Amino acid sequence: MSTSDATAAPTETTGNTGNTGTTEVTGTADVTAATAATAATGTTAATPPPAPGGTKGTRRIAAVVVGLAAAITLLLCAFGLPSAHGGPHHAPLGVSGPRQAVAGVRERLPQEQWDVKTYANAHALTEAIHDRDVVGGLALGADGVDVYTASAGGQQISTAISGLGTGLADQRHVKATTHEVVGFGADDPHGTGLGALALPLMFGGILPVLILALVAPGAATLRARLGGVIAFALVAAAGVTAVLHFATGTIDGEYARTWLGLAFGMLALGLPFLGLQSLFGQRGFLGLAVAMMFLGNPLSGLATGPYWLPDGWSTLGRLLPMGAAGSLLRADAFFDGTGAGAPLAVLGTWSAAGLAMVLVALRRAGRGEEARVGG
Structure with a gap:
């Protein structure tokens, strides 16, 4: 008896049975046919389809990776660039003293960094600091330079103003004295x-x-x-x-x-x-x-x-x-x-x-x- 005859015989015998029997016979026939095809060709009859959504999932993962990398880069730029470009930017600076000395300071300081405002004396200068018209100031005198700062308004700006006063005093071979007008608490002087x-x-x-x-x-x-x-x-x-x-x-x-x-x-x-x-x-x-x-x-x-x-x-x-x-x-x-x-x-x-x-x-x-x- 041939293989096809042996396979067909049970089909005829169970053809009048219920649905369950028919399903089992059909499945057996499919497996037998696939086995015969494999034996004849040496290859499998069919290749399993790829998992659904595989390509789409890979694209999503790639997009997430690129997006996160861009976010980290932007985060560095957001925090790093302001610090890298930090410095006085049109900061209002008060100056008092002889007219010629004040004019010399105005010419020396970069305009993109300091907005120089002139005051009659040191008292008017300190009042302007309290009123937040200026961030600090320099009082130029014959025997020295008085530096007035407000660290509570900005520690870095105050440090820069102190540096300006020290530089001017060194040029004039006089003493620079720093006065803190508005500072932080005594226990945290740097804020x-x-x-x-x-x-x-x-x-x-x-x-x-x-x-x-x-x-x-x-x-x-x-x-x-x-x-x-x-x-x-x-x-x-x-x-x-x-x-x-x-x-x-x-x-x-x-x-x-x-x-x-x-x-x-x-x-x-x-x-x-x-x-x-x-x-x-x-x-x-x-x-x-x-x-x-x-x-x-x-x-x-x-x-x-x-x-x-x-x-x-x-x-x-x-x-x-x-x-x-x-x-x-x-x-x-x-x-x-x-x-x-x-x-x-x-x-x-x-x-x-x-x-x-x-x-x-x-x-x-x-x-x-x-x-x-x-x-």
Whole structure:
């Protein structure tokens, strides 16, 4: 009997059985046919298809790798380029003294670095520093050069002004004397605590929105999460202010004013995060988080002051919540509120925009609930 006859016989015998029998016989016939074809040709009858989505998955992995590498490069540029190009950029500098000496200083200093302003005497110069009209100054006299600095307005700028005064004194073979007009606290004369504030300030806006969304997700809890973000800003700012006052000694100013300013800064970050998250989900939240990480943090000027950054970057930094919060903190803690108007306006704009987005999301959620009840 041939192989085909032997295979056909069971088919005829079980042809009148149920579905199960038919399936088993058909499967046996397929296997037998495939085996015969393999024996005849020496190759398999069919090649298994590739795993579904294999090429697409590889492309996605490649895109992620390239994207992450680009992100790391941009992160280095965001943090490294402002530092590499750091220096005085049109910083207002006060100078007093004999007219000829003042004219000589004006001609010597690069105009792209220093904006020289003339004052009648040293007293007028120090008043201008308190009023934040200048970042520091030089009082030129016959027997020496008096250098007036405000480290609380920017440590690097103050160091540069001290260097200018020392250089002028050496040229004239006289003595240079430095006077600190507005400085940090005695326990932190270099303002280390203020420079370390950038990350706590940024995460003070990110973390409450992120964690509260995990603990109480959904549109139904949005109103409660809004209250949580506001409460967190007040409580966290109180703790941060306490550290700057009592632990590091960076700030000697009024506690309540500093606390409320920091709380406003955290709120100006938290409300936009919450608004974008409520309207666009995690994509909106992550988009703003990346922008704050790449732009808000390195351009905030918390460690350097605004005049140490290139002009365009400095302006952009002060229009972002972190830069505005840093400017408000300097004004409240060291200059009795002088110069607080602009950062308050920026923080108010960001807070209002974030709150508006939250209110829109609440309204949408209310309409959805009414539609479900009506249906």
